[in-house]
Amino acid sequence: MSEGLGAVVVVGGGIVGVCTAYELRKRGADVLLIDRGEPGRGCSFGNSGALSPSSVVPLAMPGVLAAVPGMLGDADGPLYLPWRYLPRALPWLARFVWSARSAPVEAAATRLAALHESAVQRHVALAREVGVPELILQRGHLHLYPDERALSKDAAGWRLRKEHGFQFERLDRDGILALEPVVSSRYRVGIFLADHATVRNPFRYVQAILHKFLEVGGRVLRADVRALEPTVAGGWRIETTAGPQAVRQVVVAAGAWSRRLLDPLGVKLALEAQRGYHVQFRGSASPVSRTVVLADRKVFVTPMEEGVRVGGTVEIGGLESPANPRRADMLLRIARENFECLRDQPFSTWMGHRPCMPDSVPVIGPVAGRHGLWLAVGHGHLGVTDSVRTADMIASQMSGDL
Numbered sequence: 001m002s003e004g005l006g007a008v009v010v011v012g013g014g015i016v017g018v019c020t021a022y023e024l025r026k027r028g029a030d031v032l033l034i035d036r037g038e039p040g041r042g043c044s045f046g047n048s049g050a051l052s053p054s055s056v057v058p059l060a061m062p063g064v065l066a067a068v069p070g071m072l073g074d075a076d077g078p079l080y081l082p083w084r085y086l087p088r089a090l091p092w093l094a095r096f097v098w099s100a101r102s103a104p105v106e107a108a109a110t111r112l113a114a115l116h117e118s119a120v121q122r123h124v125a126l127a128r129e130v131g132v133p134e135l136i137l138q139r140g141h142l143h144l145y146p147d148e149r150a151l152s153k154d155a156a157g158w159r160l161r162k163e164h165g166f167q168f169e170r171l172d173r174d175g176i177l178a179l180e181p182v183v184s185s186r187y188r189v190g191i192f193l194a195d196h197a198t199v200r201n202p203f204r205y206v207q208a209i210l211h212k213f214l215e216v217g218g219r220v221l222r223a224d225v226r227a228l229e230p231t232v233a234g235g236w237r238i239e240t241t242a243g244p245q246a247v248r249q250v251v252v253a254a255g256a257w258s259r260r261l262l263d264p265l266g267v268k269l270a271l272e273a274q275r276g277y278h279v280q281f282r283g284s285a286s287p288v289s290r291t292v293v294l295a296d297r298k299v300f301v302t303p304m305e306e307g308v309r310v311g312g313t314v315e316i317g318g319l320e321s322p323a324n325p326r327r328a329d330m331l332l333r334i335a336r337e338n339f340e341c342l343r344d345q346p347f348s349t350w351m352g353h354r355p356c357m358p359d360s361v362p363v364i365g366p367v368a369g370r371h372g373l374w375l376a377v378g379h380g381h382l383g384v385t386d387s388v389r390t391a392d393m394i395a396s397q398m399s400g401d402l
Contacts (some may be wrong), residue, residue: 003194008032008398009238011225011261013039015206015387017253017378019126023391024251028401031350033153033213033248034240036224040206042255046278046350048300048311049199049290050143051123051385053116054166054297056109057157057379058360059314060100069099076296081316089316092272095358105251107264108359113164115362115386120197122294122388127205130212139290141170141196142179144187145180150296158191168193182287184338197386198291201305223256225360228261236372245270250392253376255383256319256353262375267367268375271378273319273353277304278311279335280304281347287339297334308342310335314354317379323351356380364393374398 011019011033021033033039034101071081081089099108120138127136133341145151163166166216169175171190176183179192199205220271224240228250231237238245252258258271293300299312310331315324328349355365355378362378374397378391 006079007365008249008251009034009236009247010251010253011012011035011238011317012035012253012255012258013210013220014042014044014253014255014383015040015202015209016255016379016383016390017207017389018044018206018213019252019392020220020251020253020376021049021207022216022399023395025213025216025218027260027395031213031218032221032245032359033218034221034223034225034238034245036241038222038223039220040203042356044206045203046276047202047384048278048291048302048309048326049202049304049384050300050302051120051136051197051199052120052382053196053385054078054164054168054193055162055382056112056164056166057118057160058099058105059109059356060096060102060360061105061156061360062102063091065097065102065211065354068093070266075326078237078312079314080327085317085321088318089272092270092358093316099359104171104359105179109160109164110381111361115364115389116382119385119389120195123197123199126209126388130208131206134204135200135208135305137198137200137290138151139198140192140194141198141291142176143191143193143293144176144183145191145295145296146186147188151191154295163281167195167271169246179290180288180292182341184317186338188402196291198265198302200303202384214288225261228252228265230370230372234371249372249374251374251376255377256355258377265370265373267373268286269377271365271400272316272358272381274356275313275315275317275323275327275376276352276381277313277315277323277331278309278350279328279331279347280309280344280350281307281335281345283307283345285341294334299334299337301335307345307400320342321355323349325349327351330368354380354383362386362390364390
């Protein structure tokens, strides 16, 4: 790849990186996308496909400090931090707790609301553009609670959504059954967000965007990026297992692995990997017809092309440790307890690493003092929702240099 006007490397082949590469290419940049594996095979493969513009509620909310002992002690809880990882997690955990104060929460919610703007419409347009409109399921999201007490625990979050203009409908048991007839009798209270949507096969969606990127002249290199180095001429040298690349601009969208490239440059991000799990039931029958959130368990039940997917939980355990089968077993148990039809269906399990900031707000834009270095990092649970908007933000800010 030659160094010159409009030469850009995007590091990372998840949905954020692929969308960014495609948008830059459409605007005339000479773009090389680099990923060590097959694009879309990380969290972009295993997520729950939620397009959730009302998700303005940070993971760290007031009162989270009181929940920290439970995170350490309950291996089956929705938010789990193993004791062995506590020393490494402490710096991030301190920032996480600090972010849970009222003022930072309000600020984070405002920034997230702006980032989520028109998310569903953007994805509907992109899916049509890349030839897979059928992948966007526009049937809303249904959040379920056992009772009023359980709902009250999330009252602050629903209040934040309402303050930022998001509309939702409260349902009783009959209203729940009118939408989803086989929901367990455990759930008596529902909140329905009619304008939300679901990507029914996140991996196929990323692959479709990638193929369109290649079709319009983008290029892909399968290699591991080992280091980024600024050059005397003002560009960047990218050391990869397939040889060096010299470019004017670099976009780091490497998810939870981004710090390995940024720390040596002195670019310090409070980025932590939060491990998420799913159980994928194989078969055409799904007990739900839209994304259903078992809110008391923080579990998403999603109708996918290849069967229903049950995903969720947060495990702060780093990048190195193997998957914890207990976390997947917990999802399996919850799924079977609440949907009888899943008891005998075959299934597979998966674990992936979500890149999360303490305040749940991703870092998008240029790096101060590092001309030509751009970040699209830290989207946490909302990489799918915010991928198209992130790509537009990077390309629009960069356009003055292209």
